[in-house]
Amino acid sequence: MYxxxxxxxxxxxxxxxxxxxxYGHQASASLSPKHPQFFARxxxxxxxxxxxxxxxxxxxxxxxxxxxxCHPKVDEAAIKQQSIADAATGPSPLMLELAETFNSKVxxxxxxxxxxxxxxxxxxCLMTARAQTGNNTVIVADGAYHGAAPWCTPxxxxxxxxxxxxxLTYNYNDIESLRAAVAEAGDDLAAIIVSPFKHDVxxxxxxxxxxxxxxxxxxxxxxxxxxxxxxxxxxxxFTLGSSWETVGVTPDLCAMxxxxxxxxxxxxVTGNDKFREGAxxxxxxxxxxxxxxxxxxxxxxxxxIEEEGAIEAIQSAGDQxxxxxxxxxxxxxxxxxxxxxxxxxxxxxxDDDMWEKNNFFVAEAVQRGVYLHPWHNMFICxxxxxxxxxxxxxxxxxxxxxxxxxxx
Amino acid sequence: MYxxxxxxxxxxxxxxxxxxxxYGHQASASLSPKHPQFFARxxxxxxxxxxxxxxxxxxxxxxxxxxxxCHPKVDEAAIKQQSIADAATGPSPLMLELAETFNSKVxxxxxxxxxxxxxxxxxxCLMTARAQTGNNTVIVADGAYHGAAPWCTPxxxxxxxxxxxxxLTYNYNDIESLRAAVAEAGDDLAAIIVSPFKHDVxxxxxxxxxxxxxxxxxxxxxxxxxxxxxxxxxxxxFTLGSSWETVGVTPDLCAMxxxxxxxxxxxxVTGNDKFREGAxxxxxxxxxxxxxxxxxxxxxxxxxIEEEGAIEAIQSAGDQxxxxxxxxxxxxxxxxxxxxxxxxxxxxxxDDDMWEKNNFFVAEAVQRGVYLHPWHNMFICxxxxxxxxxxxxxxxxxxxxxxxxxxx
Numbered sequence: 082m083y084x085x086x087x088x089x090x091x092x093x094x095x096x097x098x099x100x101x102x103x104y105g106h107q108a109s110a111s112l113s114p115k116h117p118q119f120f121a122r123x124x125x126x127x128x129x130x131x132x133x134x135x136x137x138x139x140x141x142x143x144x145x146x147x148x149x150x151c152h153p154k155v156d157e158a159a160i161k162q163q164s165i166a167d168a169a170t171g172p173s174p175l176m177l178e179l180a181e182t183f184n185s186k187v188x189x190x191x192x193x194x195x196x197x198x199x200x201x202x203x204x205x206c207l208m209t210a211r212a213q214t215g216n217n218t219v220i221v222a223d224g225a226y227h228g229a230a231p232w233c234t235p236x237x238x239x240x241x242x243x244x245x246x247x248x249l250t251y252n253y254n255d256i257e258s259l260r261a262a263v264a265e266a267g268d269d270l271a272a273i274i275v276s277p278f279k280h281d282v283x284x285x286x287x288x289x290x291x292x293x294x295x296x297x298x299x300x301x302x303x304x305x306x307x308x309x310x311x312x313x314x315x316x317x318x319f320t321l322g323s324s325w326e327t328v329g330v331t332p333d334l335c336a337m338x339x340x341x342x343x344x345x346x347x348x349x350v351t352g353n354d355k356f357r358e359g360a361x362x363x364x365x366x367x368x369x370x371x372x373x374x375x376x377x378x379x380x381x382x383x384x385x386i387e388e389e390g391a392i393e394a395i396q397s398a399g400d401q402x403x404x405x406x407x408x409x410x411x412x413x414x415x416x417x418x419x420x421x422x423x424x425x426x427x428x429x430x431x432d433d434d435m436w437e438k439n440n441f442f443v444a445e446a447v448q449r450g451v452y453l454h455p456w457h458n459m460f461i462c463x464x465x466x467x468x469x470x471x472x473x474x475x476x477x478x479x480x481x482x483x484x485x486x487x488x489x
Numbered sequence: 490m491y492x493x494x495x496x497x498x499x500x501x502x503x504x505x506x507x508x509x510x511x512y513g514h515q516a517s518a519s520l521s522p523k524h525p526q527f528f529a530r531x532x533x534x535x536x537x538x539x540x541x542x543x544x545x546x547x548x549x550x551x552x553x554x555x556x557x558x559c560h561p562k563v564d565e566a567a568i569k570q571q572s573i574a575d576a577a578t579g580p581s582p583l584m585l586e587l588a589e590t591f592n593s594k595v596x597x598x599x600x601x602x603x604x605x606x607x608x609x610x611x612x613x614c615l616m617t618a619r620a621q622t623g624n625n626t627v628i629v630a631d632g633a634y635h636g637a638a639p640w641c642t643p644x645x646x647x648x649x650x651x652x653x654x655x656x657l658t659y660n661y662n663d664i665e666s667l668r669a670a671v672a673e674a675g676d677d678l679a680a681i682i683v684s685p686f687k688h689d690v691x692x693x694x695x696x697x698x699x700x701x702x703x704x705x706x707x708x709x710x711x712x713x714x715x716x717x718x719x720x721x722x723x724x725x726x727f728t729l730g731s732s733w734e735t736v737g738v739t740p741d742l743c744a745m746x747x748x749x750x751x752x753x754x755x756x757x758v759t760g761n762d763k764f765r766e767g768a769x770x771x772x773x774x775x776x777x778x779x780x781x782x783x784x785x786x787x788x789x790x791x792x793x794i795e796e797e798g799a800i801e802a803i804q805s806a807g808d809q810x811x812x813x814x815x816x817x818x819x820x821x822x823x824x825x826x827x828x829x830x831x832x833x834x835x836x837x838x839x840d841d842d843m844w845e846k847n848n849f850f851v852a853e854a855v856q857r858g859v860y861l862h863p864w865h866n867m868f869i870c871x872x873x874x875x876x877x878x879x880x881x882x883x884x885x886x887x888x889x890x891x892x893x894x895x896x897x
Contacts, residue, residue, distance in 0.1 A: 091582055091585055094585055094589070095585055095588075097599075097600070098585055098588040098589050098592060098600065098601065099588055099600055099601065099602060100600045100602065100760070100765050100766075100768035100769040101765070101769035103579070103580060103584070103779075104602060104769075104772075104773065104774065105772070105773060105774025105775070105778060105779075106774045107578070107579050107580060107774070107779045109579065117579065118579055118580075119579055119580060119581060119582050119584075119585070120574060120577050120578065120579045120580070120581060121573075121574070121581065121582070122573050122574050123573075123574035123575075123577040123578075128577060128578060128579075131582055138577075138578050140578040141578065142576045142577050142578055142776075143578065143776065144776070145576040145776055145777070146576070146577070150574065150575075150577065151571075151572060151574075156571060156572070159571070160568055160571065163559075163564060163567070163568065164559060164564070165529075165530050165531075166528060166529070166530050166531035166558065166559075167531075167558075167752050167753070168550045168553040168554070168752040168753075168754070169528050169531040169536060169546075169550050169554070169558065170515070170528065170531075170536055170546050170548040170549070170550055170551065170860060171511070171515050171517065171525065171526055171527055171528045171536075172511060172515060172526075172527060172528070173527060173528060173529065174499055174527050174529070174539055176511070176527075177499055177502055177503055177506055177527070180503075180506040180507055181502070181506050184506060191505075192505070192506065192507055192508050193506065193507065194507060194508065194512060197605045197606055197754060197775070197777065198605055198606075198609075198775035198776055198777060198778070199775070199776055200775060201606075204638065204639070207639075207647075208639060208646075208647030208648070209647060210647075211647045211648070211649060212646040212647035217649040217650075217651070229772055229773045229774045229775065230612065230638060231612070231615075231616060231640070232639070232652075234771070234772045234773065235772060236770075236771065236772030238616075238620040238767075238770035238771045238772070239615075239616030239617060239618075239619045239620035239767065239770065239771040240616065240619070241619060241625040241654070241655055242625075243625070243651040243652070243654035243655060244640075244651070244652075246649070246651035247649055247651060313776070338776055339776050344575050344576040344780070345575070345576075345777075346576070346605060346754055346776070346777030346780060352508070357508050357509070358508075359646075359647065360508035361508040361509040361512075362644075362646035362647065363642070363644065363646045363647040364512075364513070364637055364642045364643060364644030364646070365512065365513060365637045365642065366512065366513025366514045366515070366637045367513070367605070367606035367607070367608060367637065368550075368551065368552070368553055368606055368607055368721070368746055368747050368754070369553070369605065369606060369753075369754030370513060370606070371511075371513075371515045372752070372754060452578060
């Protein structure tokens with residue numbers, strides 16, 4: 082069982098150095114006391130904490146790691162570009178090459194823009210929709226996460242009431258609620274924002290029904306509003322395009338980030354010609370948006386995804402993990418609720434209203450070298466080979482045994 | 490005289506690949522037709538375009554380059570960290586080390602947060618001020634740039650009226666206008682945002698008067714509002730702290746970015762204990778905010794600034810350029826208006842209401858290998874040695890001669 086003494090000391094210092102410890106989505110305060118806050122090293126599908134403990138990492142940088150940490154070809158391309166130019170007074174031609182690559186690979190893409198974070202990308206989509214339509218109202222799914230800017234952050238501290246004006250909500254996969262919101266927006270509808278699947282925290286994940294996806298598309302077609310796909314978390318984990326291509330619906334605007342450069346900071350907006358004028362009109366920029374290392378890394382990532390069959394590998398690894406976890410749970414007398422696509426699994430326990438089983442199990446798994454998240458969808462990467470998943474399942478068996486002893 | 494045929498071809502492709510060419514602050518469309526859009530290489534204080542032309546670069550990545558592009562020690566630290574961990578499931582202890590470094594170097598800093606771009610940092614400051622005070626109104630200088638989010642982007646396309654609620658303006662260095670805005674805000678004042686100096690585009694730059702800086706501080710002290718210094722563009726070009734330390738006034742919250750990691754994407758917010766609780770309450774995050782390569786680069790940047798006396802070198806180079814340009818102008822019968830600190834010069838012409846001299850001169854300089862900006866403050870870096878500045882002045886002489894021929 083792992084000890085994390087160094088980590089506890091670092092966390093104490095972090096309480097003072099930062100406002101109150103590490104903030105944002107990587108704050109360990111919302112996890113078990115056994116989850117380390119800091120990591121000393123990352124490679125492939127593994128992490129090492131500052132106490133020397135090694136973990137099979139099923140969060141993958143919250144999705145930034147798709148091919149494996151420190152992927153040789155991606156890092157080689159990045160380091161080479163770093164010696165040539167990164168952030169300069171103008172972009173490298175790699176920016177153009179990468180935009181053309183997205184335009185050719187993403188079904189709806191007539192043009193592409195780059196930024197640094199998912200919030201940048203979803204905000205660009207929203208501004209583009211408003212500029213194009215001249216309308217203000219945006220419809221978002223209740224409980225969905227679209228970034229941490231004042232217009233979308235899930236916590237209202239520091240957000241003014243005006244930041245949330247012009248927003249209506251619908252329930253994911255609920256066509257009637259979407260229609261009602263569209264009706265309420267009247268002639269002021271700028272956009273409907275959808276996630277590729279419902280990947281809200283704490284609750285079961287849901288893949289979209291074909292009817293829902295088509296209804297969202299049709300409502301935008303009939304009103305002239307933008308269908309914005311927030312593909313920040315999912316892009317390239319299902320297909321080398323926007324994730325709704327897998328359900329046969331293309332958005333007008335798509336926000337991607339996370340894994341598009343296998344860990345190098347990059348966000349992408351792809352759009353169709355219907356929204357080109359709006360995108361041309363907005364003023365959006367960032368000091369590092371034109372930096373070339375991330376473009377080089379993204380080009381290498383796209384090439385490696387194709388060469389290595391990474392998308393298929395991730396699906397296969399996800400299926401292996403899902404089946405294996407179910408078998409272990411059953412063998413120990415528990416029933417899991419595994420929802421969402423197996424590439425981005427959420428694992429909850431049945432009969433666990435107080436999250437006691439979940440919290441206990443995840444803490445036990447972490448102490449045995451399997452980094453699981455109790456309430457956020459997890460991520461599989463291509464470095465999670467059959468052997469790595471088998472090893473993870475073997476380590477997890479001890480966590481189920483401990484769970485049985487506690488709750489069985 | 491340089492030709493840029495390759496660049497023109499790339500620009501044509503960019504018209505289609507992006508919404509309408511390269512966007513944001515690095516769009517060459519707002520410069521002369523002789524300014525290249527794309528760059529193939531950057532090193533020290535120099536750039537090379539895709540036609541093989543070499544430029545002495547006085548934009549320095551719009552401020553991201555402080556020590557010189559491809560600085561050996563910064564890049565070595567970054568590449569080493571890249572092989573260990575960058576974006577992972579949690580930050581490296583380097584994040585903590587860097588926060589503690591900022592807390593020790595920046596006079597007002599009791600805590601530090603990191604993000605990716607200047608807009609992230611100014612937005613965190615605003616949210617923190619609102620969370621801490623419970624108020625909404627923010628007072629900004631008329632014409633100042635604080636980022637490209639809906640609340641601050643200078644272009645209203647895609648911005649809803651609600652995005653700009655709760656904002657009042659003052660005129661930089663005008664204490665009465667600031668007092669009037671504070672009075673108008675009444676008991677709803679959350680923050681006053683100031684730039685270290687007035688560095689608006691198109692107009693003469695202004696260093697703050699001591700009285701103005703002290704009045705801003707006093708008005709925040711008496712109302713409980715946050716004094717936010719938007720040091721995104723200036724940080725580390727005047728001192729290894731917040732730039733108003735040079736005028737004896739410390740802010741409550743300071744947003745830095747650009748040069749703090751010598752070109753690696755990083756933004757920093759420093760704050761005092763008075764605003765710690767507010768900063769703790771807000772939810773702000775980004776996929777790449779916890780990536781370690783930029784932390785390693787920033788630590789190496791801070792060390793190199795101190796070791797190399799970079800701040801003094803930049804000031805000296807800026808003075809050399811300013812004096813040299815004045816001499817050249819006078820020798821050719823022109824009078825320049827050089828405003829702002831010489832480290833971040835804005836160079837305009839007297840008797841040039843239609844910008845004809847300015848536009849002509851800058852285009853001539855660019856074609857001789859001196860990359861100047863016609864209406865945005867420029868940036869000097871530590872790789873602009875005495876020899877480089879002398880060479881730049883020598884090249885510029887031809888531009889003044891051509892100007893004399895045209896307008897003399």
